Amino acid sequence: MSFLKRLFAKDRRASEPKFENYRIKTGYTNVGHVPYASIEEFFALGATGATHDEAIWNLRREFEKRVACMKERGEPIPLPGSGKGRARFASNDEIEALRPLVDEFWTEILGTSYATSFVSNESRLSTWDHYLPGGRAELILKVKDRYGVDISPYYDEPIPTVLQRIRGASG
Secondary structure, eight states, rough: HHHHHHHHHHHHHHHSSSSGGOEEEHHHTTTTEEEEETTTTTTTTEEEHHHHHHHHHHHHHHHHHHHHHHHHHTTOOOOOOOTTOOOOOOOHHHTTTTTTTHHHIIIIIIISOOGOOOOOTTOOOGGGGGTTTTTTHHHHHHHHHHSOOGGGGGSSBHHHHHHHHHHHHHH
């Protein structure tokens, strides 16, 4: 292997985040006094367990999932020692582009105001189906009654996708 190939291969390996390179914080939860472990550089990345060792084991799995998700989305991975992670909110431009349908949907289907909710392009209806006593089944039925569209096949897709299908089928 040429020098340049080895150099770039080394750089790729070095850029892979390693759980062991992050400082793990352990403690006990305020409620229940349960052992937990967390990594400060990642916003809200923590895990619990019966012991601190188990919490750290569970944290490693959560770390791997978070890193894989961040890579898939093209998000930067926090560097070890980079300080406290900050919350990032998903974009909501797709859902906003569906107004006034989104306002109508929130009022007529969910019985609440869209203005009181934060809905991103990645949000799912399952987050709001608890607004209805019958949950998912009632929500699907209300949409079918109001818009004449059965959303069952794509209920678990992002809300903008569901609303675009409703708009396309009823418009």
